[in-house]
Amino acid sequence: MNQVSFIGEYMNNPEWTEITLKESYARWQDMVAWGVEFYKYDDGEYVWWPPRPPEMLAKFPMQSIRMVQRKHAEVCRSQATKTGVNILDRVMIADLLKQDGKVVGAIGFSIESHDLYIIKAKATIMSAGASAFKPNGTPLHVITGDGEAMAYRVGAEITGKEWNDCHPSRAEFPAWQWSPRKNLSTSKKDDFGGLPSKVNAEGDLFADGQSVTLYIEDVHEADAGRAPVYWQFGSGTADYHDLVAGPEGLPRNQLDLDAEQEGKVRMVVGSSLGMSVHNTEGIWPINTKCATSIPGLYAAGDSLGARPAGARYPNMGFSTAYCSATGTRAGVAAAEYALQTKKPIVNEEEQMRVKKILYAPIERQGGFTPGWVTQILQNTMMPYWVLYVKHGERLQATLKQIEFMRDRIVPKLTAKDAHELRLAHETKNMILGAEMKLRASLFRTESRGTHYREDYPLRDDPDWLAWVKIKEEQGEMKLHKEPIPEKWWPDLSKSYEERYPLRFPRE
């Protein structure tokens, strides 16, 4: 619990941190029972991750176990099917249906035939993942913030948009997923060299690889003129991990081949552009049952902004733990609600309203293609001096661009087929997400964790021991400050440096 609050700079909600830590154990037991596999050392013990030497483990005790990647989805799907779940494949949900102040289902279309789907539901759980702007890197191309955009449009509150996820990618092959086994040794339990340190272009070490997760120090190095930055692996040999070596059979860059000889890999940050800290962004819950402020609407996983983590991601594996715990909580609560609710009636007017919005891009004869608009959005939001090294003036200038896109470009998005229709809706949602990110970044007039404002380079306790909530009010995006209860504050009698050992460049 302390690790999460300390790393997250006290922006987490400890009630949810505790739920995540405690309830994910039962969810893991479910998964084992269903046949999901987890890595084990040669002696049969589970692989604990990240591998920390004892002195670091005393400081940062949280570890997780590692799931064998890319197999669990099939297991979970078959488990769901066995319990009678009806899965609609390749259907994009575009909007929620609202009737008499309640969410009563959703509307979508087949991304192959653009056939219409109207789903009437007593209770709806939003679990469409997080938000990003389709950066060319870590696998984020399906998470365009659709869930929170749909929820925002029916009046729900959104939070956590000012933070940044800082997943890096291999610079030479940004979209390459490395090896599924990643830097995993199942025979060397006490080899702590598996996690990379970071070195800059001058050869100086700037992060030790043990204590820091997903922070923006790479950007600070680049801003200071010390890029490229590299991951430096402990042993530097490919026999410990198959990570250093690039993919075989592709043309290579000499810079990267030279780096590999020294056990280094050139990395880029910004490859998860648009995403906030996992679980810290999303739809604001009104209770610990994952209900939102709109009756009938629940949220789970990355779509739920319950804030078990804070301004920085606390530990590998934490997000899956939270998603599994909230998935179950939302499921149970939505079922209880549905049992007490009458069959929904969605009037013709509401169905026609959302249907018109859904098909507008395909019915338009001319306009802007979503591919082009997405490119412009990326060009606008991607420079590191917008979201990673922020300043009020630059945020305002970028917001002007995004407002223009919202008002003049989005209404003219066009699609020639079902595939482009999906892209058009994603693009619209990403532009809404960009506006939220810029406004939340302007609103939080301090620096903290992954939110760095050059014009406000210090944490501002206790004024900004608060969360930011975003809501649509009379067609306008409004932001509110939600104070964090005093019982969860850091010890303000400690010096600033003790509370916050991480320094920002301009402090």
Ligand SMILES: Cc1cc2nc3c(=O)[nH]c(=O)nc-3n(C[C@H](O)[C@H](O)[C@H](O)COP(=O)(O)OP(=O)(O)OC[C@H]3O[C@@H](n4cnc5c(N)ncnc54)[C@H](O)[C@@H]3O)c2cc1C
């Ligand atoms: C690069 C990266 C690395 C990560 N590494 C780790 C890690 O090491 N450990 C860890 O614990 N967590 C990690 N996470 C986080 C973890 O993957 C997520 O927290 C988790 O997958 C979220 O689960 P979810 O079910 O809420 O959402 P997702 O897994 O994102 O699933 C959302 C689903 O909704 C679908 N969808 C979205 N919009 C629509 C729509 N409009 N209509 C229909 N379907 C839609 C998407 O296609 C997707 O299948 C990582 C995340 C990323 C991006």
